[in-house]
Amino acid sequence: MMEFTTTRQNPLIDPTMHIWHAEIPLYLFLGGLVAGLMVISGLWLLRPTDKPRSRALALLPWAPPLLLSLGMLFLWLDLENGFNAFRFYLALQPASPMSWGSWILLAVYPVTIGLAWHTTPADLRALVHGRLGEPGWLVRAERWLAERQRGLGLASVILGTALGIYTGVLLGNLAARPLWNSAMLGPLFLVSGLSTGAAFMLLYRLDAGERRLLARVDVWLIGVELFLIGIWLAGLMSGGAASQAAAGTLLGGPYTAAFWSLVVVVGLVTPLVAEWVELRRGEIPGRFAAGLVLAGGIALRWIVVFAGQHAGWPADVAAF
Amino acid sequence: MRAKRYAMAVDTRTCVGCNACVIACKTENDVPRGFARDWITTTTDGTFPSLRMTIRSERCNHCENAPCVAACPTGASYYGPGGIVLVNKAKCTGCKACIASCPYGARFVDPGSGTVDKCTFCVHRIERGEATTACQDVCPTSSITFGDLNDPDSEISQLLRSRLSETLLPEAGTEPRHYFLR
Numbered sequence: 203m204m205e206f207t208t209t210r211q212n213p214l215i216d217p218t219m220h221i222w223h224a225e226i227p228l229y230l231f232l233g234g235l236v237a238g239l240m241v242i243s244g245l246w247l248l249r250p251t252d253k254p255r256s257r258a259l260a261l262l263p264w265a266p267p268l269l270l271s272l273g274m275l276f277l278w279l280d281l282e283n284g285f286n287a288f289r290f291y292l293a294l295q296p297a298s299p300m301s302w303g304s305w306i307l308l309a310v311y312p313v314t315i316g317l318a319w320h321t322t323p324a325d326l327r328a329l330v331h332g333r334l335g336e337p338g339w340l341v342r343a344e345r346w347l348a349e350r351q352r353g354l355g356l357a358s359v360i361l362g363t364a365l366g367i368y369t370g371v372l373l374g375n376l377a378a379r380p381l382w383n384s385a386m387l388g389p390l391f392l393v394s395g396l397s398t399g400a401a402f403m404l405l406y407r408l409d410a411g412e413r414r415l416l417a418r419v420d421v422w423l424i425g426v427e428l429f430l431i432g433i434w435l436a437g438l439m440s441g442g443a444a445s446q447a448a449a450g451t452l453l454g455g456p457y458t459a460a461f462w463s464l465v466v467v468v469g470l471v472t473p474l475v476a477e478w479v480e481l482r483r484g485e486i487p488g489r490f491a492a493g494l495v496l497a498g499g500i501a502l503r504w505i506v507v508f509a510g511q512h513a514g515w516p517a518d519v520a521a522f
Numbered sequence: 523m524r525a526k527r528y529a530m531a532v533d534t535r536t537c538v539g540c541n542a543c544v545i546a547c548k549t550e551n552d553v554p555r556g557f558a559r560d561w562i563t564t565t566t567d568g569t570f571p572s573l574r575m576t577i578r579s580e581r582c583n584h585c586e587n588a589p590c591v592a593a594c595p596t597g598a599s600y601y602g603p604g605g606i607v608l609v610n611k612a613k614c615t616g617c618k619a620c621i622a623s624c625p626y627g628a629r630f631v632d633p634g635s636g637t638v639d640k641c642t643f644c645v646h647r648i649e650r651g652e653a654t655t656a657c658q659d660v661c662p663t664s665s666i667t668f669g670d671l672n673d674p675d676s677e678i679s680q681l682l683r684s685r686l687s688e689t690l691l692p693e694a695g696t697e698p699r700h701y702f703l704r
Contacts, residue, residue: 209541210561210580212630219627221618282616283636289596289613300619301595377589377694378625442693515625515691 219511225280227503231398232273233369234391234499236266236310238399240362242416243317247355255321258406263318265402267311274307299375303368310365313357320347320354366392373510380441380448381510386434393430394499397423401473401495410486417477417487420495424474431466448513457509465505469498527671528604528643529699530655531678531687532579537665539564539577543657547581550644550656557630559641560657579657579666582607582628582641583690583698590620590629598638604670605699606645611637625694643668671699 214221243263246255278284291308295301319327331340347354370391373382400420404413438449452461473491480487539562547553547560560581568574584607591599591607598613599620609620614637621629621638632639644655658666669678681687682701689698 205566206563207565208561208563208580209544210558210563210627212557212627213633215621215627215630219621221621221631280617281636282618282631283614284616286596286613286615286637289598289615293595293597293613295592295595295597297592298595298619300593300617304595376593376619376623378623511622514627515694 219514220508222280222507222511224504225276227500227507229273229276229280230369230372230391230503230507231500232269232276233307234366234395234503235398235402235496236270236273236314236395237362237366237369237392238395238397239263239266239269239402240310240314240317240358240365240399241396242399242403242419243321244355244358244362247317247321247351247358253411256407256409256412257323258408259403259412260321260323261326262403262406263314263321266314267318270307270310270314299368299371303365303372306361306364306368310361313354313361316347317354317358319344320351363392366395369395373506379510379514380444381438381451381513382506383445384434384437386430386437387506390427390430390434391503393423393427394502397427398496398499401492401499404487404492405489405496413487414481417481417491420491421474421477421481424470424477424495428466428470428474431470444515448510451509451513452505455509456512457505460501461505461509464501465498468494469501470495473498524672526604526673527699528584528606528648529669529671529678529701530581530584530643530658531667531681531701531703533663533665533667533685533703534576534578535703536663537577537579538663539579540662542660542662543579543666546656546660547641551642553639554632554634557632557639559639578702579661580626580690581657581700583626583696583700584641584643586697586699587695589623589625589694589696593619593623595619602642602645603648606643606648607640608642608645609638609640611635614638625691625696 210216239262278287281287290301290304293301294305334340367388370388373379374384374387377383397420400416400423404416408416435449435452438445451457473494476491477487541562544558544560544562548558551559553559560579563578563580565576566573584605586605588601588607591601595617596613596615598610600608600610602608616631616636616638618631621631629638629640631637647655655668658668667678667681669676671679673679681703686704687701688704689701
């Protein structure tokens with residue numbers, strides 16, 4: 203028997219830590235979504251095909267810089283001392299994933315905007331040229347991008363992968379939070395980001411071939427995501443007392459119902475079955491499954507962030 | 523001159539949990555209302571009637587391998603004089619990565635400045651040449667000892683040589699420099 207009492211009652215820390223609220227899971231979701239869109243857009247650019255893109259697919263690369271800006275707004279809103287945000291860019295701390303992340307976010311903008319402009323349909327680009335009075339710098343920039351199409355695609359894939367992994371490693375390297383402290387969180391958030399990226403694209407008016415390809419990829423990604431969730435939980439269950447107690451929050455504890463219903467059933471298994479049935483029947487994949495994948499992506503980040511804060515080192519572990 | 527390595531030891535045999543250290547710290551460091559840089563933890567273990575109670579005065583462990591310093595993206599958390607873990611408020615964004623990385627819950631956000639706050643081992647006193655912390659000065663049972671581990675003749679070095687001591691969560695790998703004498 204062990205009783206543990208403390209006089210400490212610091213707000214946001216006691217009785218359980220809750221320093222990160224809605225802004226962080228929303229940022230992690232948007233960061234993962236942007237990562238997925240960057241990887242898919244980059245791979246599409248690298249595909250050796252002459253088949254013309256649908257107009258929606260050509261315009262979708264504009265989504266990453268816009269969604270990332272929204273995500274960074276959430277990130278800034280979470281800062282308790284937002285006036286010092288510029289400090290992120292006066293330092294590079296090698297041991298801090300947050301520091302790496304802030305520089306990755308900065309590098310994402312030129313690549314995503316360059317790729318988006320490169321894939322924008324010619325009539326829209328001509329419209330902009332006309333409005334700006336045919337500026338020479340824009341013509342030169344377009345030529346520069348066109349000559350480096352392969353490099354642009356590769357940069358988008360590499361930076362997107364780094365961004366997706368970083369959103370998981372940001373939590374995964376925090377040894378003090380046993381639920382997060384797993385090497386699986388980086389790959390899990392990356393794959394979830396890729397899946398939500400494909401789902402986000404399926405919300406738009408793509409042609410039938412593009413929809414089928416994205417749905418086929420998404421089925422595989424959801425399968426891998428379920429596998430990674432299994433490994434993550436199995437790893438925690440086979441860890442020390444703190445890890446087992448942390449896993450308990452999702453396996454019988456306060457976040458169990460939300461995790462298994464919203465993330466696993468609604469966000470992964472249902473869209474997996476729906477997309478698989480659509481593909482098997484030869485139907486054009488619709489928006490239903492895509493919407494569920496996106497909802498599941500938010501739920502995953504939300505529950506992992508909240509449950510991870512709830513599950514610190516248990517009192518009987520913290521006492522000697 | 524040999525570099526200093528500051529540490530603290532709390533005698534759990536004599537600590538009575540009176541909270542004088544908590545009040546002294548709040549007064550000395552102007553800790554915001556509702557927050558505390560140090561606190562009292564009481565554990566009772568065993569099975570009735572064979573029970574054992576331990577009372578500890580706790581605070582930031584000023585770890586040798588501080589996860590808060592590693593997690594800080596701006597360099598605001600750093601190792602100060604004698605290895606004391608400090609926060610440079612001018613660099614702190616209030617991102618709270620350090621709070622999440624601390625397994626001891628030693629840090630909090632100062633609601634006034636939006637920056638992170640914690641025990642400093644009364645570094646302002648050390649800079650003035652004083653040798654004691656506010657919590658140590660006020661302790662009625664002299665349970666708190668602060669000093670330099672690199673000085674073999676310091677009181678804390680002698681205590682750690684002559685008494686059994688433990689640190690909190692040694693398995694976390696943080697190498698705390700806050701000891702509890704048994």
